Structures are given as C-alpha cells and as structure tokens.
Amino acid sequence: MDNTPLLEATGLVRHYGRHPGVADIDLSVAPGDVVGLLGVNGAGKSTILQLLAGTLAPHAGRIRIAGHDLARAPSRAKRHIGYLAERPALYGELTVDESLDLAARLQQIPRAARLDAVASAKHDTGLADIGRRLVGGLSKGTAQRVGLAQAIVHRPALLLLDEPTSGLDPSQLRGMRELIARLSADHAVILSSHLLAEIQAVATRTVIVAGGRIVLDGPMSDDETRWIEMTCLRAPAPDALTGFTEIQAAEPMGAGRVRLRGAPGTDIRARVVELSVIHNWGLVGLRASGNDLEHRFMTATGQTPARHEARP
Numbered sequence: 381m382d383n384t385p386l387l388e389a390t391g392l393v394r395h396y397g398r399h400p401g402v403a404d405i406d407l408s409v410a411p412g413d414v415v416g417l418l419g420v421n422g423a424g425k426s427t428i429l430q431l432l433a434g435t436l437a438p439h440a441g442r443i444r445i446a447g448h449d450l451a452r453a454p455s456r457a458k459r460h461i462g463y464l465a466e467r468p469a470l471y472g473e474l475t476v477d478e479s480l481d482l483a484a485r486l487q488q489i490p491r492a493a494r495l496d497a498v499a500s501a502k503h504d505t506g507l508a509d510i511g512r513r514l515v516g517g518l519s520k521g522t523a524q525r526v527g528l529a530q531a532i533v534h535r536p537a538l539l540l541l542d543e544p545t546s547g548l549d550p551s552q553l554r555g556m557r558e559l560i561a562r563l564s565a566d567h568a569v570i571l572s573s574h575l576l577a578e579i580q581a582v583a584t585r586t587v588i589v590a591g592g593r594i595v596l597d598g599p600m601s602d603d604e605t606r607w608i609e610m611t612c613l614r615a616p617a618p619d620a621l622t623g624f625t626e627i628q629a630a631e632p633m634g635a636g637r638v639r640l641r642g643a644p645g646t647d648i649r650a651r652v653v654e655l656s657v658i659h660n661w662g663l664v665g666l667r668a669s670g671n672d673l674e675h676r677f678m679t680a681t682g683q684t685p686a687r688h689e690a691r692p
C-alpha cells in the first residue's frame with residue numbers, strides 16, 4: 381500500500397514585513413483526513429492555507445503534495461489540490477457553465493474531457509440545473525457552491541477550504557456543511573473556521589492555530605458528551621465534587637456555574653442532584669455543557685479556567 385501522505389508541510393514560515401505571520405508550521409494530511417483548522421480571527425489560518433495552495437510563497441520550509449515538491453514542481457503538485465479562497469475569484473458576468481469551463485481550462489483539462497468535468501463538478505455541488513445563470517445574480521450560498529465547483533473541477537485529492545461558510549445564512553450554512561460532508565467521502569479536506577461548531581460538524585481531526593503557530597493537532601475527541609454544566613445558588617468548591625469516582629473533573633465557570641466531566645459510560649446528573657440536596661447548594665440548572673473541543677481550544681490558546689482533576 382502506498383503510504384505517501386497527501387500533504388506534508390515542514391517548518392513553514394511566512395512573515396509580512398516585520399509582522400510575524402506564521403512560523404514553525406508542520407502539518408501532514410493522509411487520505412481520508414478531514415482536518416478542521418481552528419483559530420480566532422488573525423490567528424494565521426488563511427496564511428497557512430495560501431501557503432499550502434501555493435498562492436503565497438513561504439520564507440522557509442517545504443511542502444510536498446502527493447510526493448511532489450510544491451516549490452520545485454508546482455504544476456504537478458497543484459494538480460492534487462483544490463483551493464477555495466476566503467474570497468473566491470468569481471466573475472459575475474460569466475454563467476455558471478462558463479465559470480466552470482474557465483476553471484477547467486486553467487487546470488489544463490483537455491478539451492475532450494472538459495464538458496464531462498464541468499458536468500460532474502456541477503452535479504457534485506448541486507448546480508446541475510443552473511448552468512446558464514449568471515454568477516453575479518446568484519445568492520451568496522449558491523455563489524459559494526460555484527467557488528467550490530471551480531475548486532473540484534479537476535478532481536483533486538485534497539481540498540483546501542478557507543472559511544467556506546462565512547457569511548452564509550443558516551439554511552445556506554446547513555447546505556454547505558452537508559456538501560462538505562459529502563465531498564469528504566472522496567477527498568481529504570482541510571477547512572478553516574473560527575467557529576467551533578463548524579469544525580465539529582465535519583472534521584475528524586482538529587488543528588488549533590494561535591498567534592501564527594499550531595498549538596494543538598489531534599483527533600476529534602469522543603468524550604464530548606460527558607461534560608455537563610450545573611448552576612447553583614451556592615456553588616460548591618470544585619474539590620467538593622471530585623472526591624467521587626464518577627466525577628473526573630470540575631471547573632468553576634463563575635456566577636454559580638461549574639462544569640463537570642463524568643467518567644466514561646456514566647451519567648452523573650443523578651449524583652449531582654443528590655449531592656446538591658445533601659449539601660444545600662441550591663441547584664437551579666443542569667445541562668449538557670460546551671463540549672471538549674471548546675475546552676481544548678480554550679486550553680490550547682491559554683484561555684481556560686483552572687480545572688480540578690479528581691485525585692486518583
């Protein structure tokens with residue numbers, strides 16, 4: 381079996397004048413990966429994706445795509461990448477068909493294969509019925525799908541999507557999420573977002589970027605459902621909660637709220653209600669908490685409140 385990673389980036393550095401931009405970026409993507417690139421605005425997500433797409437040259441480091449060096453053999457490397465920029469190049473005066481034909485030409489798809497390539501990209505992005513519409517007259521969500529169709533017209537193995545749902549209304553957003561989920565069956569994907577829910581909806585792996593560096597790279601956690609949040613009139617000290625084997629961690633959130641993580645396979649709600657009655661905490665709320673990804677994001681970017689782990 382061929383174990384060549386689809387993408388392998390090592391030691392990438394890109395600065396903007398005196399501004400540091402991004403540094404020490406190491407990233408590897410294998411077939412089947414759906415990587416969520418998560419970070420606040422200005423963290424460096426777009427810069428990383430532009431470097432990987434070959435639209436911005438790194439000041440140091442190396443990128444190999446499907447075994448081809450992006451700096452030395454750009455055409456061969458880029459053949460394997462589909463890139464949807466944060467503001468994709470769309471020509472309002474062209475029809476959807478014309479836009480995709482142009483994208484297919486730019487990808488040097490031979491004339492005989494171009495019609496099929498365009499039809500297939502339209503089919504995959506739900507644009508089959510609107511080939512003759514002018515791009516300038518499309519809603520933001522549909523125009524974004526045209527951008528995505530342009531990115532996949534040459535059937536790349538790896539999709540780089542920069543904030544693909546930014547600016548979409550809730551129904552367009554759902555459509556775009558479903559589309560990305562469908563495309564991820566055939567393509568490896570790196571998608572950036574500053575929204576946790578976005579990454580959670582589609583990614584199998586999270587890469588958190590802060591201050592231009594990767595501060596965390598790991599699989600999505602499977603223990604998200606084990607967190608609950610309780611609200612009390614008289615919130616207990618966290619270590620009053622972690623003396624029980626089924627409560628693994630407690631985190632004060634302020635304003636009477638405490639976040640609790642139960643042991644795998646346990647439901648700690650009954651225990652929490654019982655303890656509240658015994659100790660007169662005045663429990664007024666109990667709900668599934670923000671998930672573990674939120675916590676990992678806050679920890680990786682240095683914004684987390686102190687957590688009290690249960691003593692072994």
Ligand SMILES: Nc1ncnc2c1ncn2[C@@H]1O[C@H](COP(=O)(O)OP(=O)(O)OP(=O)(O)O)[C@@H](O)[C@H]1O
Binds near residue numbers: 423427466574
């Ligand atoms: N062309 C540029 N000139 C100067 N500084 C830049 C340029 N592009 C990006 N930067 C700076 O580099 C840093 C990383 O920007 P980048 O756009 O990569 O972040 P981002 O995480 O994608 O943010 P956003 O979600 O707002 O797009 C920011 O501090 C930004 O101000």
